[in-house]
Amino acid sequence: MHFNKDALEQLDSRYRAHLINSLSGFKSANLIGTQNKDGQTNLAIVSSVFHLGAHPPLVGMIIRPHSVPRHTFENIKETGIYTINQINSDIYKQAHQTSARYDANESEFDATGLKTEYLNDFNAPFVSQSRLKYALKLVEHQHLAINGTELVIGEIIDLHINPDVISDDGYINIESLNTVAVSGLDSYHTTNLLARLPYAKK
Amino acid sequence: MHFNKDALEQLDSRYRAHLINSLSGFKSANLIGTQNKDGQTNLAIVSSVFHLGAHPPLVGMIIRPHSVPRHTFENIKETGIYTINQINSDIYKQAHQTSARYDANESEFDATGLKTEYLNDFNAPFVSQSRLKYALKLVEHQHLAINGTELVIGEIIDLHINPDVISDDGYINIESLNTVAVSGLDSYHTTNLLARLPYAKK
Numbered sequence: 241m242h243f244n245k246d247a248l249e250q251l252d253s254r255y256r257a258h259l260i261n262s263l264s265g266f267k268s269a270n271l272i273g274t275q276n277k278d279g280q281t282n283l284a285i286v287s288s289v290f291h292l293g294a295h296p297p298l299v300g301m302i303i304r305p306h307s308v309p310r311h312t313f314e315n316i317k318e319t320g321i322y323t324i325n326q327i328n329s330d331i332y333k334q335a336h337q338t339s340a341r342y343d344a345n346e347s348e349f350d351a352t353g354l355k356t357e358y359l360n361d362f363n364a365p366f367v368s369q370s371r372l373k374y375a376l377k378l379v380e381h382q383h384l385a386i387n388g389t390e391l392v393i394g395e396i397i398d399l400h401i402n403p404d405v406i407s408d409d410g411y412i413n414i415e416s417l418n419t420v421a422v423s424g425l426d427s428y429h430t431t432n433l434l435a436r437l438p439y440a441k442k
Numbered sequence: 443m444h445f446n447k448d449a450l451e452q453l454d455s456r457y458r459a460h461l462i463n464s465l466s467g468f469k470s471a472n473l474i475g476t477q478n479k480d481g482q483t484n485l486a487i488v489s490s491v492f493h494l495g496a497h498p499p500l501v502g503m504i505i506r507p508h509s510v511p512r513h514t515f516e517n518i519k520e521t522g523i524y525t526i527n528q529i530n531s532d533i534y535k536q537a538h539q540t541s542a543r544y545d546a547n548e549s550e551f552d553a554t555g556l557k558t559e560y561l562n563d564f565n566a567p568f569v570s571q572s573r574l575k576y577a578l579k580l581v582e583h584q585h586l587a588i589n590g591t592e593l594v595i596g597e598i599i600d601l602h603i604n605p606d607v608i609s610d611d612g613y614i615n616i617e618s619l620n621t622v623a624v625s626g627l628d629s630y631h632t633t634n635l636l637a638r639l640p641y642a643k644k
Contacts, residue, residue, distance in 0.1 A: 242562060243601040248499055258612030260496040263576060265528050266623035268467030290492050292504060293589040294462035297450055302494060326467050329636060340642040360444060374465060380588055386581060387495040393588060399445040410460030411626045421468035421623050421633060424613045429633035434531060436629045440542040
């Protein structure tokens with residue numbers, strides 16, 4: 241079956257959103273923790289966090305300005321810091337619930353039962369129930385004019401993790417943490433290891 | 443356990459690469475098909491493809507200029523087009539092998555046994571063994587000065603898929619296609635559905 245550009249254009253917008261969101265493949269599932277200068281906390285599920293580089297350690301994400309995580313972006317611009325917390329299978333339902341349209345003065349932590357945790361004097365909230373979490377400093381944000389989204393790039397400045405899940409070579413067994421993957425807009429998955437493969441040579 | 447910025451900085455570079463690549467969570471697994479103006483084909487595994495927007499249908503990816511996929515980026519700039527092909531569990535080993543350092547005049551298709559397929563008069567090769575694949579037109583590329591990577595944004599202009607895996611609401615059951623997810627630099631996983639969750643409301 242084949243959809244050309246016109247066929248994609250003519251789809252119902254909700255149908256197209258489900259369809260196109262499925263095309264990139266499995267997505268990461270993370271909660272972004274922020275607070276404003278008055279200490280009002282915010283928590284938002286984001287499926288667009290991606291690895292950008294290891295040295296310096298950089299992570300990117302895409303924020304849609306007109307959707308729910310706008311408080312997240314405002315807080316990041318205001319304070320310059322945020323946390324990323326991997327979502328595991330024990331908390332994926334609460335994590336998904338953070339995407340509801342809470343007001344700026346309502347904390348998604350209170351609304352969902354996820355608990356704030358403050359670590360190493362960092363002034364943005366971590367998610368207590370997350371098993372792999374790290375602190376970021378905003379290094380760059382760019383408005384992508386093509387569709388009005390924002391590319392947010394942060395540097396990892398603190399990593400909190402159980403050392404038992406780090407392999408001798410530095411690989412983190414995120415499957416053993418029950419970290420989930422997302423497909424489409426609303427589908428959550430656990431994983432089964434096929435294999436780790438050796439560095440590819442000709 | 444806690445790594446601060448200095449501790450991350452002092453890690454062995456290969457250890458740090460494994461560690462930091464694990465932090466973003468599960469990543470998508472895709473093969474990028476291109477060819478130059480002379481028809482020399484190239485195929486590269488990329489784990490940084492991400493959804494950027496549904497209307498227009500846009501997909502982003504990060505290319506490291508000094509690593510293997512440089513032929514990919516050169517071909518995309520030269521021709522303005524490329525294909526994205528989801529990797530399934532039947533071909534993940536061949537897909538991984540495309541990351542070896544083949545020369546510009548060697549095709550990863552020939553080297554790995556993945557087969558070219560030309561669809562709908564599009565002048566870039568698809569992967570025959572992939573079960574979900576689409577054609578893209580380059581719309582923008584940006585050099586990210588912070589670490590020398592390239593952000594490449596494409597618009598989806600042709601989608602090829604078995605209609606049996608599209609749900610009534612447009613969601614594509616990529617798990618049923620045995621699409622794999624990546625963690626770290628070299629780990630491949632299949633998935634188990636936990637649930638699709640309803641649109642979150644307060």
